[in-house]
Amino acid sequence: MEFLRNIYNWIDVRLGTHEIITEKRTGYLLPRNVNAWYSLGSVLLVIFCLQIITGMLLMLYYVPDIDKAFDSVSFIMTEIPLGRLVRLFHAVGSSMMLLVLLLHMFSILFMGSYKSPRELHWLTGFFLLLLAMGISLTGYLLPWNQLSFWATTVATDCASSIPFIGENLVELLRGGKQVGLHTLGRFYTLHVGLLPALIAVLIGVHLFLIQRTGVSTPPFGLEDTSNQWKGESFVYEEHPGGIPFFPNFFLQDMISISLYLACFMVFVFFFPNIFIPSTSYVPANPLVTPSHIKPEWYFLANYQTLKLFPSEIIGLTVQAIAMAFLALLPFIDRGEEKHPLKRPLFTFCAVSGILLWIGMTVWGLYS
Amino acid sequence: MDDSKRKFINICLGGVAALAATAIAAVTYPLFRYYLVPPTDKKSGGKTSIPLNEIALGDAKFFEFNGVAAVLVRKQDGTLAALSAVCPHLGCIVQWEKDRQDFLCPCHAGYFTADGAVISGPPPRALAKIPYSLANGVVTIG
Numbered sequence: 057m058e059f060l061r062n063i064y065n066w067i068d069v070r071l072g073t074h075e076i077i078t079e080k081r082t083g084y085l086l087p088r089n090v091n092a093w094y095s096l097g098s099v100l101l102v103i104f105c106l107q108i109i110t111g112m113l114l115m116l117y118y119v120p121d122i123d124k125a126f127d128s129v130s131f132i133m134t135e136i137p138l139g140r141l142v143r144l145f146h147a148v149g150s151s152m153m154l155l156v157l158l159l160h161m162f163s164i165l166f167m168g169s170y171k172s173p174r175e176l177h178w179l180t181g182f183f184l185l186l187l188a189m190g191i192s193l194t195g196y197l198l199p200w201n202q203l204s205f206w207a208t209t210v211a212t213d214c215a216s217s218i219p220f221i222g223e224n225l226v227e228l229l230r231g232g233k234q235v236g237l238h239t240l241g242r243f244y245t246l247h248v249g250l251l252p253a254l255i256a257v258l259i260g261v262h263l264f265l266i267q268r269t270g271v272s273t274p275p276f277g278l279e280d281t282s283n284q285w286k287g288e289s290f291v292y293e294e295h296p297g298g299i300p301f302f303p304n305f306f307l308q309d310m311i312s313i314s315l316y317l318a319c320f321m322v323f324v325f326f327f328p329n330i331f332i333p334s335t336s337y338v339p340a341n342p343l344v345t346p347s348h349i350k351p352e353w354y355f356l357a358n359y360q361t362l363k364l365f366p367s368e369i370i371g372l373t374v375q376a377i378a379m380a381f382l383a384l385l386p387f388i389d390r391g392e393e394k395h396p397l398k399r400p401l402f403t404f405c406a407v408s409g410i411l412l413w414i415g416m417t418v419w420g421l422y423s
Numbered sequence: 424m425d426d427s428k429r430k431f432i433n434i435c436l437g438g439v440a441a442l443a444a445t446a447i448a449a450v451t452y453p454l455f456r457y458y459l460v461p462p463t464d465k466k467s468g469g470k471t472s473i474p475l476n477e478i479a480l481g482d483a484k485f486f487e488f489n490g491v492a493a494v495l496v497r498k499q500d501g502t503l504a505a506l507s508a509v510c511p512h513l514g515c516i517v518q519w520e521k522d523r524q525d526f527l528c529p530c531h532a533g534y535f536t537a538d539g540a541v542i543s544g545p546p547p548r549a550l551a552k553i554p555y556s557l558a559n560g561v562v563t564i565g
Contacts, residue, residue, distance in 0.1 A: 206515060206530075209513075209514050209515065210513045210514060210515060210530060212514075213513045213514030214513065216514070228458070228459060232490060233489075233490045233491050234490060234491050234492070234509075236490075342487070342492060342516075343485045343486075343487070343492050343508070343516060344485075344516060344518075345515040345516040345517075345518070345528075345529050345530060346529065347529040348529065349515065349529060349530055362513070362531075363531050363545065366545065367547065368512065368513070368545075368547065
């Protein structure tokens with residue numbers, strides 16, 4: 057212990073780590089009515105780290121070549137000790153990451169935490185959601201099975217309906233007319249290089265913004281639930297008399313992370329086939345599209361919307377408008393009220409939107 | 424700092440920024456081209472030959488033509504049709520339904536006739552026709 061204390065002191069006198077812990081952790085006060093939903097950000101950080109670790113372990117044996125990719129994944133699953141577990145951790149983890157991201161987004165939505173001055177927090181979070189969907193889509197192709205091949209074909213083909221540049225854009229994405237060797241190379245580069253780097257940078261920006269403005273106050277349990285920031289000047293939102301981040305909220309973070317890991321393990325050990333269906337065990341065949349091909353669950357609503365509209369461009373335009381509305385929500389909703397029950401029109405629209413998305417997802421699954 | 428020094432430094436900084444922008448622009452286009460055109464996919468105008476006796480009456484044969492999936496149909500009346508097998512809706516490969524003598528796209532249930540015309544479903548247009556010729560029992564496509 058003495059040795060460890062000496063190391064700590066050695067670092068402390070050089071970097072002032074004790075001051076960081078005192079000021080930024082124990083002295084970092086959160087609103088007294090802070091709730092468990094605020095810990096989802098920490099859960100997401102843990103998931104991202106797990107995805108990086110399992111992804112690097114998979115890279116040890118994965119071969120990004122159309123003749124070897126499927127076999128290399130099979131090799132990892134069947135021959136490498138704990139390989140099946142690592143692959144399941146990564147595959148199930150990507151779905152869980154999106155699920156928790158959506159929950160995080162919904163909680164921000166209902167607590168009105170996206171309102172000024174936190175428009176940039178929302179925007180960076182929204183782009184993180186898009187990047188997470190992108191990294192999931194690019195990773196989905198890598199096992200080179202029937203499901204991944206055709207889900208990628210359908211997803212990339214959507215771009216072809218964009219007027220004038222559609223066909224060129226599809227070739228740019230695929231690196232050819234059809235999904236093939238160059239698509240695998242491009243998606244692999246995006247999946248293991250560019251997208252994780254962009255996500256890491258954006259997480260950094262997101263955390264910086266939160267540190268800079270202070271944590272928002274949830275609207276529950278308060279008399280005045282209006283937005284306190286009037287837009288006159290920069291104000292750090294302090295919470296005098298609030299609860300310290302460490303150890304109080306750190307404990308909440310640990311509880312949420314443990315609960316998440318428990319749910320995650322249930323899927324990994326008991327229901328892995330939800331995320332890896334039977335078509336995932338058949339190597340990709342560019343000449344045969346399997347029946348009832350379905351994209352991953354987080355794209356099912358988009359897939360069903362495309363089916364509903366007679367014209368692909370209308371289906372895409374509707375989705376683009378919905379996404380743009382969501383991204384620009386803090387600039388559209390300028391109302392001061394944050395409590396969901398005190399802004400019934402917003403709550404009705406938000407609940408309807410979420411139910412519509414869930415409905416389209418379920419419809420897409422069973423159609 | 425007097426105004427002339429400030430002005431001089433601003434001009435220098437502007438020059439450096441312009442140089443940096445030019446350098447970025449100079450490498451962007453070659454990088455874009457590197458990304459854009461994979462040389463191995465530039466084979467077009469090729470021909471594919473299929474012996475007619477490889478396809479029974481009322482059956483179809485799928486093959487790769489210029490990098491994309493294609494199909495040759497030998498209809499019940501003996502006539503032929505060479506078509507792109509790529510559904511114009513979302514790019515899935517159509518399946519030949521021998522009993523119904525039509526094509527089905529398994530992704531969104533689009534149906535096409537043996538000549539590629541849309542029967543029902545979301546496909547916005549017919550399957551693209553591919554020119555072919557028949558000589559000495561061999562169909563040459565392209």
